[in-house]
Amino acid sequence: MPGNDPYATLGVKRDASADEIRRAYRALAKRHHPDLNPGDAAAEARFKDIAAAADLLEDADKRARFDRGEIDATGAPVPERSFYRGYAEGDGAARYRGGRGGDAGDSDGPELGDIFGEFFNRQAGAGGRAGAGMRMRGRDQRYELGVDFLDTVNGATRRLGLPDGRDLDVVIPPGIEDGQVLRLRGQGGAGAGGAPAGDALITIGVFPHPFFRREGADLHVALPVSLREAVLGAKVTVPTPRGPVAMTIPPHSDAGRQLRLRGRGVAAHGKQAAGDLYATLQVVIGPVDASLEAFLKDWAAAPGEDPRAAMLEATQ
Amino acid sequence: MTGSGAAGERLITLSALCRELGRLEESDLLRWIAAEWVRPAARQPEPRFAAIDVARVRLIVELRDEMEVGEAAMPVVLSLLDQLYETRRQMRLVCARLERDGA
Numbered sequence: 001m002p003g004n005d006p007y008a009t010l011g012v013k014r015d016a017s018a019d020e021i022r023r024a025y026r027a028l029a030k031r032h033h034p035d036l037n038p039g040d041a042a043a044e045a046r047f048k049d050i051a052a053a054a055d056l057l058e059d060a061d062k063r064a065r066f067d068r069g070e071i072d073a074t075g076a077p078v079p080e081r082s083f084y085r086g087y088a089e090g091d092g093a094a095r096y097r098g099g100r101g102g103d104a105g106d107s108d109g110p111e112l113g114d115i116f117g118e119f120f121n122r123q124a125g126a127g128g129r130a131g132a133g134m135r136m137r138g139r140d141q142r143y144e145l146g147v148d149f150l151d152t153v154n155g156a157t158r159r160l161g162l163p164d165g166r167d168l169d170v171v172i173p174p175g176i177e178d179g180q181v182l183r184l185r186g187q188g189g190a191g192a193g194g195a196p197a198g199d200a201l202i203t204i205g206v207f208p209h210p211f212f213r214r215e216g217a218d219l220h221v222a223l224p225v226s227l228r229e230a231v232l233g234a235k236v237t238v239p240t241p242r243g244p245v246a247m248t249i250p251p252h253s254d255a256g257r258q259l260r261l262r263g264r265g266v267a268a269h270g271k272q273a274a275g276d277l278y279a280t281l282q283v284v285i286g287p288v289d290a291s292l293e294a295f296l297k298d299w300a301a302a303p304g305e306d307p308r309a310a311m312l313e314a315t316q
Numbered sequence: 317m318t319g320s321g322a323a324g325e326r327l328i329t330l331s332a333l334c335r336e337l338g339r340l341e342e343s344d345l346l347r348w349i350a351a352e353w354v355r356p357a358a359r360q361p362e363p364r365f366a367a368i369d370v371a372r373v374r375l376i377v378e379l380r381d382e383m384e385v386g387e388a389a390m391p392v393v394l395s396l397l398d399q400l401y402e403t404r405r406q407m408r409l410v411c412a413r414l415e416r417d418g419a
Contacts, residue, residue, distance in 0.1 A: 026382055029378070030382075036397070039404070083371060083375070084375040087367065087371055089405040093405075096355060096372065096398055
């Protein structure tokens, strides 16, 4: 999982210049690049964290959004890539062995007799079994999990059935976005020779909600109100992600008026306070009876202003 | 272990590889091939690259851009890396043989 603080990941101050960030990234990349550390299983995760932190902080826009708390360090999913070390010890690497223009056909290693052979032969002769099993970290495995809109607003725990029959309980943090990736440490493929298991990488897909819509931590809903409620004002009950709440509609509210329900958006998580729910009034006429018809015919202000005047003017 | 150049593996062209990596000129890659830093899975009629070649080119690009290894020092770094991986592979073979024979 990317560190929570990209500044800490790179070891730079929060007011570090772009140049300082670049320098810090380069220094860390030299130390942690997985292809330069083939024996270190954790190097790949560390390198990806470092690269993700640099990506975020080198993008002025993303950095500003992170500083304002609008996005967290997990950001967008990192595209899958394979490192050279994943191939370098395989048969396919034969053409890169033995230096410049070397005999590329040698793939079975006739030189087993040198240093290692000697060492291990002695060990084997003494009845030892040193190095019999290779330590190898398990593979990361990728899954997709579709979650309901309200689970991404309130947070939830969802069970993911894996192909191997295991069940994984995935904690959905409030505020997660469509396409974000959760990393569950040690839930991927098993390691060999006592090495740790890989991670499970879970891409979250969010099902849309029939009437709630999300913008960052805030939610929006189009709230139908009757003509009477809009004109005379009313106390109405509004659905929110955490149950219905009462809201007052002031008299003379027009369609399109936005009313805010504080703290009824995405639930609070970490240092992030809860978002708000914005209800935009939508006047619904409903069934019309003779008395309403008669009233409107006799309504003194009837012709009134053309409500489309501004639109017509703008398209002249 | 991921094999490469395996039968049926899809090979990609020079221009597709440059597009995929984004910050690589075709002339750079041709120079690296001439210097044997990169040895494409197929060379005729035009170079075509397997997954291992793509990963190696990406590594060279990162050595150049992120780790500031100049082209003068690159052969030293690549040669040491190739020896490191070869040694690891041999060790793996030794261990496998030990397991088979000595168990």
